Amino acid sequence: MAKVPMQFRLNGSDRAAFADPADNLLTVLRRGLNEFGPKYGCGQGTCGTCSVLIDGELHLACLTLAAACEGASIETVSGMADGPNLHPLQNAFMEHFAAQCGFCTPGMLIAAKALLDRNPNPSREEVIDAIAGNICRCTGYEPIIQAILSAARVSPAQRRS
């Protein structure tokens, strides 16, 4: 199939790519733009490790048609740190040992960011709900839940949105 041009903002920079109109966003990010933050876990919407924010909303990149993101603003885990300063969620994940192999971490961080962006003070149940679409094989989830709750306690002023 003929490739088509597409443009969107990726972590604050304008990016353009040529891609198959049927390509999903994960393929375009990873193969087209060398953005390896979102991981390819299942490719069918069941693991969550490809999670990205599209115009601030949580989406699974593997189930999103890249062409549908034309003009949108996409945020991946790679855009969370502010230069050398990690996002409070990233710091909290380290503090709480919330990553072991790290394969789920890009999706967990993005799902957690989506939660804190809309609800800066979530309950434990709301945290569980927010990451229920993300599978972790290693940590047993508890340290991830603890990390997100503790990042939520960092004052919003200290938190980059």
Added chain:
Amino acid sequence: MARFRGRGMASVNYPIGMNLGGDPSQALIHSNPDGKFTVALSAIDLGQGMKQVTRQVAAETLGVPIEDVYVDTADSDTGPHDMGSFASRGTHRMGNAVIAAAREARGVLLEAAAEELEVNAADLVTDGRGNIHVKGAPSRSITVRATAQAAQFKQGKTIAGRGIFLIPLSSVDAETGEMNPNTAFAHACLVADVEVDDETGDVTVLGMSSAYELGRVINPRMVEQQLVGGAWMGISHALYETPEPYYPNPDHGPRDFNEYLMPGPGDIAPYSITILERPAPDGPFGGKGPGEMCANPVLPAIANAVYNAVGVRVNDLPITPEKILRGIRANGGAKPQARRGGAL
């Protein structure tokens, strides 16, 4: 139509590593011109903490800051030989190989420093902060960095070390069947409390407590996290995971994560862990390593707790609602068993 609580317990004696034809690990360490050290291993860190343990063990033995040790585990083509990251052998086998390599590299480091300071290498000590000095005379010192540079650019010396740790093959005695396959055993005991619904067959894990004896704990937070994650995996194996839920016809088996069940973040139970340290005589700084045994006792403890709750003994995993309901029906109803150790 009731929910029954039960408590189950299981203990494990867990052999560290294996012994199929001998169990060797190798490590190589060299200094870089900036005075930092690279450890090359072929064992892989899959998230269990191999790199961190290696850095700690190497830095401690070399006598340099932990920030000055890099660990390269990437390539089994170019790295020194290792049996691999399995059988919970990493900390024990690789840790010992790293100590051996670091000892040899430290010897060369001190010799190079002695040459620069014009003293005897036996009189030198490291301060763990990147300096080498004469014992009792801290002012007669040289940095590790300056030593590494002198070795490389003036003395023409390689500051490097080779290490191997081998548990040799233990053959079976033809007469008695006796063998000695393992030198280090870790131990644990775990108690699980569950609630079983006799109408749906659902099992809820209410909580777990364990005590783990792991030798010297080289990184306490990583050990704790490995235990927490491993216990989740134990629950998953005990109650959820199977590729053949409707065996004997695997056509209806799971094809993806929608159908291959695992507990999610909402299904986890409070878990309290006590860690006991009885350093292993042949372990690196006494370490053994948790590994697979994080998950192992969870399975029999939950099976025992289910039996304790409703009197159904499920002998094949996972313990699905269907198996529990069939058992309850065969027994003519839930048969709660006696319980010791207080209320749940």
